[in-house]
Amino acid sequence: MLRSVLTALALLLATPVLAQDSCEYANDNECDEARFGGQGYCDAGTDTADCALLSRNITDDSCTFANDGECDEFRYGGTGACQDGSDTADCNLWQVTRETDFLSRARSLGVQQADIEALGNNTCRWSNDGECDDPALGGTGACDSGTDATDCLARVDQGTALVPMTDPIQLTPSAPQVGLVPMSADSCEYAHDNECDEARYGGGGYCETGTDTSDCRQLAAGIDDDSCRWANDGACDEARYGGGGQCRDGTDATDCSLYGNSPDARARLLDLVPGDLRARLGDDSCEYANDGECDDAAFGGTVYCASGTDASDCRALALGGEDSCRWANDGECDEPGIGTDNCASGTDRTDCAAVAYLRNRTDSCSTAFDGVCNEPDGGDGTCPVLSDTADCLGRSRPAGLENHFFGRDDRFLVDATQLPWRAIGSLELHDGTCTGTLVGPSLVLTAAHCVTESGEETVTPLRFSAGLSQGRNMGEAKVTGAVFDPSYRPDVAPPGGGNGHDWALVMLDRPLGDEVGFLRIHQLTDGNLSQIAGRGLLVNQAGYSWDTGDNLSGNQGCRVVEAYEDNSILHECDTAQGDSGSPFLLNVDGEWKIIAIDSTFFNPEDDKTPFAVGNLAVDSRAFAAMVLQQQ
Numbered sequence: 001m002l003r004s005v006l007t008a009l010a011l012l013l014a015t016p017v018l019a020q021d022s023c024e025y026a027n028d029n030e031c032d033e034a035r036f037g038g039q040g041y042c043d044a045g046t047d048t049a050d051c052a053l054l055s056r057n058i059t060d061d062s063c064t065f066a067n068d069g070e071c072d073e074f075r076y077g078g079t080g081a082c083q084d085g086s087d088t089a090d091c092n093l094w095q096v097t098r099e100t101d102f103l104s105r106a107r108s109l110g111v112q113q114a115d116i117e118a119l120g121n122n123t124c125r126w127s128n129d130g131e132c133d134d135p136a137l138g139g140t141g142a143c144d145s146g147t148d149a150t151d152c153l154a155r156v157d158q159g160t161a162l163v164p165m166t167d168p169i170q171l172t173p174s175a176p177q178v179g180l181v182p183m184s185a186d187s188c189e190y191a192h193d194n195e196c197d198e199a200r201y202g203g204g205g206y207c208e209t210g211t212d213t214s215d216c217r218q219l220a221a222g223i224d225d226d227s228c229r230w231a232n233d234g235a236c237d238e239a240r241y242g243g244g245g246q247c248r249d250g251t252d253a254t255d256c257s258l259y260g261n262s263p264d265a266r267a268r269l270l271d272l273v274p275g276d277l278r279a280r281l282g283d284d285s286c287e288y289a290n291d292g293e294c295d296d297a298a299f300g301g302t303v304y305c306a307s308g309t310d311a312s313d314c315r316a317l318a319l320g321g322e323d324s325c326r327w328a329n330d331g332e333c334d335e336p337g338i339g340t341d342n343c344a345s346g347t348d349r350t351d352c353a354a355v356a357y358l359r360n361r362t363d364s365c366s367t368a369f370d371g372v373c374n375e376p377d378g379g380d381g382t383c384p385v386l387s388d389t390a391d392c393l394g395r396s397r398p399a400g401l402e403n404h405f406f407g408r409d410d411r412f413l414v415d416a417t418q419l420p421w422r423a424i425g426s427l428e429l430h431d432g433t434c435t436g437t438l439v440g441p442s443l444v445l446t447a448a449h450c451v452t453e454s455g456e457e458t459v460t461p462l463r464f465s466a467g468l469s470q471g472r473n474m475g476e477a478k479v480t481g482a483v484f485d486p487s488y489r490p491d492v493a494p495p496g497g498g499n500g501h502d503w504a505l506v507m508l509d510r511p512l513g514d515e516v517g518f519l520r521i522h523q524l525t526d527g528n529l530s531q532i533a534g535r536g537l538l539v540n541q542a543g544y545s546w547d548t549g550d551n552l553s554g555n556q557g558c559r560v561v562e563a564y565e566d567n568s569i570l571h572e573c574d575t576a577q578g579d580s581g582s583p584f585l586l587n588v589d590g591e592w593k594i595i596a597i598d599s600t601f602f603n604p605e606d607d608k609t610p611f612a613v614g615n616l617a618v619d620s621r622a623f624a625a626m627v628l629q630q631q
Contacts, residue, residue, distance in 0.1 A: 020048035030074035031055075031084040037075065038084075039125070053085030063087045070094075075125055098122045102150045105223055115156050120146025127151060132229065154227035154251060185213035195239035196249040202240065202316075202324020202347065203249075204272040218250030219324065227251045241265050266290070266312040277318055282308025289313060293336040294345035301345065302337075302360050316346030323350050335359075354398040361389040364549030366470050369412045389547075405574045414542050414554040415469075420585060420592040421552060422467035422474045423519050426544045427506065427581065429461050435543035435582035436464055437594060438518035440631040441511035442477075445623065446581030447599055448484035448504045455489045458482055464508060466516045468550050474516045477508040485622070492600060492616070493566075499616055500567030502599040503623045504581075505630055522586055522593035523624040524563070532563045541573045543582025543598060560584070560596070560617075567622035569596055571615050584617060595620050 023042035025032045031051035034040035038051065053059065063082035065072045071094035072082035078091065099121060106116045122128055124143030132139035132152040139152060188207030190197045196216035199205035203216070218224070228247035230237045236256035239245035243256065270278060280298070284290055286305035294301030294314035301314055316322050323329055325343035333339030333352035338359050349356075365383035367374055373392035374383035390409050397405040414421045427436040427446055434450035444464050452458055460482050467474030484504035493499050531537045542554030558573035575582065575598050584596040596617040 020045060023047045026050060028074070029080050029083045050083060053083060059085045059088040061087065061089050066090060077125070077128065095122070098128060098150070102153070105150065105221075105225070105227075106153060109153070109217060109221055109223070111153070111156060116149075118146070119149040119152060119156060122147070122149050124148045131232070151227075154229065185210060186215075188212045191215060193239065194245045194248045199319065200323055200349070201249075201328075202269075202322045205319075215248060218248055220329065224250050224253045226254050231255060241268070270311060270315055273315060273319065280308065281311040281314060281318055284312050285309045292341070292344040300359055313345055316344060316349075319346070321346045321349030321352075321356075323348065357393070358389065358397075361386045361393070362547040362549070363387070363389050363409075363411070363553070364547065364551065366413075366551065367391075368548065368551070369553070406572050409574055410558070411545070411548075411553045411555055411574050413548070414552040416467040416552045417469070417474065419517050420519055421542055421554070422516050423513070424542050424552060424583060425464050425466035425473070425476075426468045426550065427461050427479075428463045428465070430459060433544060433578055434461075434580045435578065435598070436506060437581075437583045437597075438466060438513040438516065439505075439521065439594065439627050440518055441513040442508040443513070443518075443627070443630055444506040444508065445583070445594065445597060445627060446504050446506055447597060447618070448488040448502045449490060449600075450581050451482040451484055451504045451506065452488070453490065455484075458484070461506060464506065464512070466512060467552075468544070469552055471550060475512050477510050477512040479506055480509050481507045495562075495570075496564035496566050496568070498566050499564070499599065500618050500622045503597060503618045505623075505626065519583065519585075520591070520593050521620050521624045521627050522588050522595050523620045524595055528586075528595070529563050532560050532569070536561045537586070537595075539571075539573070539595065540585045540592075541571075541575070541579075541582060541598070542585075543575065543579035545576040546578040547576055563619065567619055568599070569617050569619045571596075571617055573598075573615065575615055597623075 021027055023032060023046035025041045026047045027049055029050060031054050032038040032040070032042040032047045033044055033051050035044055036051045036054040038047070061067055063072060063086035065081045066087045067089055069090060071078040071091040072080065072087045073084050073091050074080040075084045076091045076094060078087070102122060103116065124133060124147035126133045126142045127148045128150050132148060132155055133141065133143035134145055134148045134152045135141040136145040137152045137155040139148060186192060188197060188211035190206050191212050192214060194215055195203070196219050197203040197205070197207035197212045198209055198216050200209055201216045201219040203212070226232055228237060228251035230246050231252045232254055234255060236243040237245070237247035237252045238249050238256050240249045241256045243252070270281065273281065286295060286309035288295045288304050289310045290312055292313060294310060294317050295305035296307055296310045296314045297303045298307045299314040299318045301310065301317065316324065325334060325347035327334045327342050328348045329350055331351060333355055334341070334343035334348045335345055335352050338355045339348065339352055363369060365374060365387040367383060368388050369390050371391060373379040373388055374381070375388045375392050376385055378392055379388065395409045397407060397409050416422055423438040425436055425438070427434045427444065427450060429450060434446055436444040436446035439445045451461060461479045463476055463478050465473040465476040482504055485501040488501040528537060536559035538557045539560055540554060540556050541558060542552055545553050555573040558571065560569050560571045562570035571584065579598045582598045583594045585592045586595045596619040599616045599618050601615060
């Protein structure tokens with residue numbers, strides 16, 4: 001009897017709890033009760049756990065994943081890893097970023113301020129999903145008026161013709177309607193067909209510069225998005241990719257992204273090239289074709305493809321360059337070799353103009369940096385074409401160059417047969433190279449990002465070649481293993497925010513250091529740090545830059561200009577890709593010792609260098625003890 005009573009009582013007490021989360025969408029971290037701002041998928045009182053914070057007006061950072069830089073609340077379109085209301089700081093920052101992006105897009109498109117205000121903000125939970133949900137703009141009505149600004153921007157930009165007559169937005173009477181431009185700006189016979197026909201933006205050149213402004217507006221602003229009302233419908237509607245032209249070029253990005261790289265799209269772009277030039281471009285039979293980089297030297301590309309076998313990649317360069325890349329006109333050169341590699345060769349002309357003369361140039365000749373031009377054009381021909389850049393074109397370098405120079409390339413070729421240089425070597429990876437230094441008989445110091453991609457796994461290098469120069473080395477050994485700082489993460493943090501973990505130790509299969517010598521570590525002292533904080537600390541550096549081939553290049557007397565508490569330093573030594581892990585040397589009582597290793601390019605908030613960027617290295621405070629322990 002007692003057991004029956006207790007059982008009945010337990011069921012009675014449990015019933016309200018079960019009802020509280022009885023909704024089928026309960027316990028998914030998203031509050032679905034409309035009274036707390038949810039979507040209304042759950043009746044009041046049936047999604048209690050998910051709405052626990054919002055029901056009490058609590059917005060905090062109690063989630064495990066809070067303050068990681070990513071908004072994880074479902075109500076903001078996040079990952080859902082955090083319960084609604086528990087990732088406030090990250091989601092507030094995310095909201096600010098969305099509003100900033102909206103303002104940037106609107107102003108780039110020339111939208112009037114009053115109309116920007118009428119569009120409102122992006123606070124609707126359905127904002128930024130590619131569909132206009134503002135009923136005042138003819139949207140679906142899923143959002144309140146003025147809360148889906150970015151998705152509805154195209155409705156204003158493309159004019160009221162796209163907006164149903166039911167309650168259309170009223171544009172500012174005193175200002176010209178957005179989308180209207182002076183007649184001369186659209187004087188081309190092909191204007192107003194939604195296809196940009198100006199060659200500078202990747203069009204076919206059927207319109208002269210400045211005569212197809214409306215059709216080219218999106219591309220001119222450097223915007224490639226899904227603002228077209230027919231975006232994300234599974235069909236590419238941009239005329240430049242052979243679509244129906246229902247969307248202005250640059251407004252159906254997702255649907256056209258795959259098609260834009262398809263054989264049909266590439267063929268269509270090649271069909272726009274004048275006949276004689278098209279014949280010279282040839283086909284795409286080279287093994288390196290369609291990788292985004294022009295490899296035909298006849299058009300300013302590399303020498304990896306025979307003439308006439310890399311047509312698609314070389315098309316833009318052959319035409320003299322254009323701004324057709326989605327990242328064009330963003331102030332940063334994005335072409336291969338001279339920029340970030342996000343754009344195909346010749347498609348980011350304006351941003352790359354200052355550095356284009358260095359395209360595909362190197363200092364890989366064995367007599368580079370000796371002050372004498374040895375290229376065939378202007379020299380004695382003892383260096384291959386494009387391989388003696390500093391000597392033939394001078395050492396001045398534009399600030400926007402992707403390689404990490406500071407207005408001038410001050411490197412020199414190092415005698416890798418002598419100490420301390422012969423202890424430095426090339427570390428062969430599975431898909432590239434880094435620089436490493438012998439710090440023990442069988443121990444090499446390098447950067448963590450050379451042996452891991454995510455910070456979770458170890459990708460063991462293949463071999464280490466000490467004192468490599470002109471195809472010869474002072475000795476080599478196979479790599480048997482590698483370890484890296486367990487706190488290393490690939491993302492660069494703010495200044496002093498945790499960048500001092502990019503270091504690793506590589507183990508060799510034999511005591512190569514006993515044969516060629518190895519270098520010791522000097523841990524930075526208070527005196528060294530004071531000197532850095534003052535006029536800077538002068539050091540030497542050497543590594544295997546990508547553009548010097550298998551020759552060891554170095555810097556003499558370059559400055560360390562900043563030291564952070566996280567064991568990272570900022571320097572202005574000239575380094576490039578391939579120098580990762582290369583040592584910075586200080587002469588201590590007559591012995592060259594390592595005080596840091598090169599890490600990455602850096603854009604600090606407060607920089608003492610003449611440019612707004614710097615080079616980041618991890619200093620010896622981070623790894624001195626571990627190296628000593630492992631020697």
